[in-house]
Amino acid sequence: MKKGKAVILDKPNGEFTIDEAELPEPKEGEILVKQEMCGVCGTDVHMYHGHLPGTKFPIVLGHEPVGIIAKLGKGVKVDHTGESVKEGDRIYVVPGIRCGKCYFCTVLLEPTLCVNSTAYGFRPYLDQPPHFQGGYAEYIYMNHPASTFLKMHVQPEIAVLLEPLTVGIHQMDMAKLCVGDTAVIQGCGAIGLFTLVAAKEAGAHKTIVVGAPQSRLDLASEFGADLTINIEEVTDPKERIEMVKSETTLGYGADAVFECTGFPKAVPEGIDMLRRGGSYLVAGHFTDVGEVPLNPYLHFTNKQINLMGVWGDDTGHFVRGRPIIESGKYPFEKMVSHKLPLERIKDAMDAISTNYRLDDKEVRKIVIVTG
Numbered sequence: 001m002k003k004g005k006a007v008i009l010d011k012p013n014g015e016f017t018i019d020e021a022e023l024p025e026p027k028e029g030e031i032l033v034k035q036e037m038c039g040v041c042g043t044d045v046h047m048y049h050g051h052l053p054g055t056k057f058p059i060v061l062g063h064e065p066v067g068i069i070a071k072l073g074k075g076v077k078v079d080h081t082g083e084s085v086k087e088g089d090r091i092y093v094v095p096g097i098r099c100g101k102c103y104f105c106t107v108l109l110e111p112t113l114c115v116n117s118t119a120y121g122f123r124p125y126l127d128q129p130p131h132f133q134g135g136y137a138e139y140i141y142m143n144h145p146a147s148t149f150l151k152m153h154v155q156p157e158i159a160v161l162l163e164p165l166t167v168g169i170h171q172m173d174m175a176k177l178c179v180g181d182t183a184v185i186q187g188c189g190a191i192g193l194f195t196l197v198a199a200k201e202a203g204a205h206k207t208i209v210v211g212a213p214q215s216r217l218d219l220a221s222e223f224g225a226d227l228t229i230n231i232e233e234v235t236d237p238k239e240r241i242e243m244v245k246s247e248t249t250l251g252y253g254a255d256a257v258f259e260c261t262g263f264p265k266a267v268p269e270g271i272d273m274l275r276r277g278g279s280y281l282v283a284g285h286f287t288d289v290g291e292v293p294l295n296p297y298l299h300f301t302n303k304q305i306n307l308m309g310v311w312g313d314d315t316g317h318f319v320r321g322r323p324i325i326e327s328g329k330y331p332f333e334k335m336v337s338h339k340l341p342l343e344r345i346k347d348a349m350d351a352i353s354t355n356y357r358l359d360d361k362e363v364r365k366i367v368i369v370t371g
């Protein structure tokens, strides 16, 4: 029986060890995917440190997987958009799996809030098969009946970026940007840069990215940001707020501000950048990193803002993200800075937990190469 490798994390801040398990034979409706690449995301790092409540260990992390169909179970003929698939095709495994039955799935039509939600890269590695339920492995076994996937037509270094883009798309659905709007993106990590892309696609006329370091802001400019503000140079938040306002119609403030930093302090500053009646979206806080004082009168009622939290993504965001990723319209090829083998996952975690440097190079996006 053929075997495949998977990297198991035993406990929070524990050891990553490579295990080998027998490859399952996909049954009707299932797929065995030979992984090519899997992105390393801030969420993986939070899970590694035990900061995501509900995570069960041991686990195979990794929820940004792209790979080749190794074996199709009976009856699988098309991807989520109806495009025909065969063994050997490249696909993106949509990590999130929804029940389609709960109140949030069926009544409120908010699948990202599904109470029975599970996801590849978030499922425990069991003593018994099925193994291969996460992206840091040679294979992914798509055995859940509600799994979805998309055929991809670009090289894996580009395709692997689809998941972080979906978080930007989800934000645009909620922000309801209008053509001609001014959008501010706080943060220039992967989520910030892809939120910038999504804002431009959604019709923002002027985009302003606030963050650091300069090299990432330069990348934001290459992705089409009209203005960047370096928080290491302009250290006073008041000055940053005035800089943003001076770029907006009559100095009223931005129509929408997207928080993609994961730092609580960004929230009051971002709301102060907003015009009255504008929209503030909190997307950068996927784990609990603390609190921040807010003034309900000044920040909420008097400005009559729309305050929204954004939780993850769903298949629809992947479907709409695919043509953007595949368009060649943005310099996505500049995103992946490091390609590491399975053995070096700990190095990736450590770099993202500390100074975003690895092998004498700045980290943009690390991918684990498994193919």
Ligand SMILES: [Zn+2]
Pocket (backbone or CB within 6 Å): 041, 042, 043, 063, 064, 163, 164
């Ligand atoms: Zn992610």
Ligand SMILES: [Zn+2]
Pocket (backbone or CB within 6 Å): 098, 099, 100, 101, 102, 103, 104, 105, 113, 114, 115, 116, 117
């Ligand atoms: Zn549900």
